[in-house]
Amino acid sequence: MTVRTEWDHKWSMVVDIDRCTGCQACVVACQAENNVPINTEDIFKQSRAIEWIRIERYWEGEFPDVKARYLPAMCQHCGNAPCEPVCPVYATYHNDEGLNVQVYNRCIGTRFCANNCPFEMRFFNWWQPVWPESLRNQLNPDVTVRNRGIMEKCTFCVQRIRRAERTAIQEERDVKDGEFAPACVQACPTGTLVFGNSNDPNSRVAQLMKSDHPRRYRLLEHLGTEPNVVYLKKVDPYLKEEAHNGSH
Amino acid sequence: MDLTRRRFLQLSGVGALGAIVFNGCSIPETELEIQSPVLIPEDVVAGGESWYASLCRQCPSVEGVLVRVVEGRAKKVEGNPEYPLNLGKHSARCEAALQELYHPDRLQQPFRRDGATGQNKPITWDEGLNELVTRLKALRDAGQASRVLVITDPLRGHLGKVTQLFAAAYGAQHLAFEPMERVVLRQAIKDVYGQDRLPHFDIGNSAYVLSFGADFLGTWVSPVSHSVAYGEFRQGEGRGRGLLVQVEPRFSMTAASADRWLPVRPGTEGLLALALAREIIAEGLADPDAARALTDGRGIAALDAYGLERVADDTGLTTYFGKERAVQLIQEVAHDFATKRPSLALGGDTAAAHTNGLFNLRAIYALNYLVGSVGAKGGVIFNPPSPIDDVPDTASGAPLSRWQEVAERLQRGEFDVVITRGVNLVHGLPGALQFQEALKKADLIVSFASVPDDTTAIADLVLSEHVALEAWGDDIPDPAPGYQTVGFQQPVVRPLYDSRAFGDVLLAIAPEIGDDLGAALPWNTMQDVVKEGAQRLFALNRGWAKATAPFDAFWVRVLGGGGWWDTTAISAQKAPGASKAPAEPVRPSFAGDASSDAFYLLPFRSHALLEGRNAHLPWLQASPDPTTTGVWQTWVEINQKEAERLEIREGDLVELVSPAGAIEVIVYPTPAAAPDVLSVPMGQGHASYGRYAKKRGANPFQVIAPQKDETGALAWAATRVVIRKTEKRTRMIKLEGLVEARQMEESPVIQVTRGEEGS
């Protein structure tokens, strides 16, 4: 099959952390969609759980003025991705729709990319993933099961992107804003996650990503990786007061 | 050539081959593996797929879902965008319905336990039903139908109707069980608003939400619908940012999301609510009629018992914040609640789970009258009755007092046959009731189950049940979204095993037991029952699919859409108005050690496993707890400074001891716990519930003393425990690393603003 390449697509995400409740719906949605192996107790013990999207929880302050802040974190699909140039076999590269792509069958498992990702968004398959026979029925046929020795990470649900683009080709139209979403975005009940084509100035994601958005920021921006995921700041109306009170 | 990765590796060298052989038995089949070194994930061609609308049964709120089916296998559960409750969204729990369907330990056919050996032996459905029918018929013919007890989860919709009709026509007792029932909440809603069903809490349109104990973003009442509304509440377009204040002794998921967390002493929530009422009235900010009613026309003198300073002390806020700031905080909350309208007060969970639970909730819900939020946008919106009148639209578990009575009657040998469905009584009732021993007094325990749990383990007759994705059904949500709604559940895949639906079994055995039973239940299958319900909706000639005719077209349409709803069918009921507040507060009482060595025990529903219902599902076991990030285990959250004082560290195993028993849990010191409380997640501690749940963690119900509220409901937060150290240590398993996660000041990944920029 030939994939139409003249799309003017740049897939981007906005994460409004003021909405996030840490509910984990996105995390399980991703695991279901992307055939992520079951994170057993042993895997967690070795700190090798695979979560393409994870919720980081940071503490701030001390009791009683304590806060938990949530950060949904996934591959930032960096425009200037430090994971890409270090791969000796071009298993990770940037495509023309803004995605940082991992080609599983090229990957030889050097783990250089994971080492170079400042966000720790890459996961190595230390073991052959196993599911009991019956649970294998659930696996998504659109997504490859990764073998032992292979690096994996968030793909922005490339299979859903391709499905939407194929449908659009068949129907001779453009992909419509909001007509599909990666599994995490689709699940997120609070609307924290917004996904779309940022090349389309009218898309919701482009509107929210605007450089003059008062709450816009990107993760570890000073590193210059040009993340393709934009965050909107947490709002805390009691911020200064708490900082003051928390300091004694 | 179709070169699979496995073959590729086999061809490519001995080293790789060795590794493969070593792992041989666990290698998945090739179908989903990398098929070609040329194709890359970007190019993978997707096959055909179908999406079926149905309902999710992984938690009591029952969301509308769409299930993706490819080649007869269910692949993904997503929220149904049309369904009014969850509007296309869902929770982690809904996703895991697939793991229930494909659970490796599902019952594949009925079993009979051999009385002599205690071993389970597979039987046919005919054998199982023959035994059941013979037994039920004999008892009934002997005039002893009341010696049969049917215990189910709270059933709404037509399955509720069928079960009720069956029990009534047979003459059996039917009780509904929920581990943390909502008896107190329902009673308070009835007392304060005169409502039989739960109202819709209009969080999305509210400017200020004041929540007492209710973890409404986590597990309380209808968390997905609340979360959808919460997103709007925070950053919805065309509205200002809402403020959330959480009054709760535990740092729940909702407390974590709140702008302010007020960690009051357990059981003092009602006290604080009345202090707020007094302050609002004193400031002249209250609705005058409501203020008059609440104070019986006497003004704030009627609320003298709830003076600011006194309540600041009694709620413990003085201890934590210092007197001056505690008083200020109460004043600030009162002022904001009264002025940032529409505002909404809600309460439940720990606020309700005390011996004074009803006092607390009445006081909390009365606050809405003072700010004009009863029956108003952004406040409490009443729900209309079911559009099909004889179908239950609300269902609640029976209070603890009933279970105590049942346990005694079982002990006295007053029940011969106990039929359970969708309930794990052995795990979910306080250990002090010794319900397992009581149950064993019955001659025949019949358990309907899909994955055998602790209660199934003691059953004589185990009947393999369909999971929700294989069965017909419907639901009338409680609470509904403010208007009449009926959801439809259809099978999305063919049943995998030799299982049946509970409702279908009742319908099949009714005529066998007696002609009158057959006449009372004149349907063949649940599908017929649900379809008949749809026919009645069709006859109403309203709702979103109104113009669709004939009935068959309507049926296809509402099934495909996931249900029927009529946004214009709202409640016509008027609120009865506020009533007089109690002159003196009702104080909570606690079981267990009253000394300062003891802690308040606050068990809480796991965001994923709930009280244990979802413990068999690996995605949910592995889903990090939102505040601790703990997985797969049972831990106790303790204030960091207290832990230091007691010289216990993360990973230490300690025993929590109450008059009811003891459990062993893992220590997790946290900055987000009051010094005098311990919180323990529910969900684990199953003797059996499939491979992922079995013998894992501890069950807090073993230490909860059977304390009761005046409604008879279990006061599950009214136990005090002491910590007994053990010499043992383990590793607390969690997503968070070994070092407590705090941001680096020089490069914070979470940036926070006060939000003056108009956002």
Ligand code: SF4
């Ligand atoms: S976040 Fe990490 S893995 Fe993703 S593109 Fe950037 S450097 Fe690469």
Ligand code: SF4
């Ligand atoms: S689903 Fe949304 S609200 Fe829930 S944790 Fe993920 S990003 Fe946050």
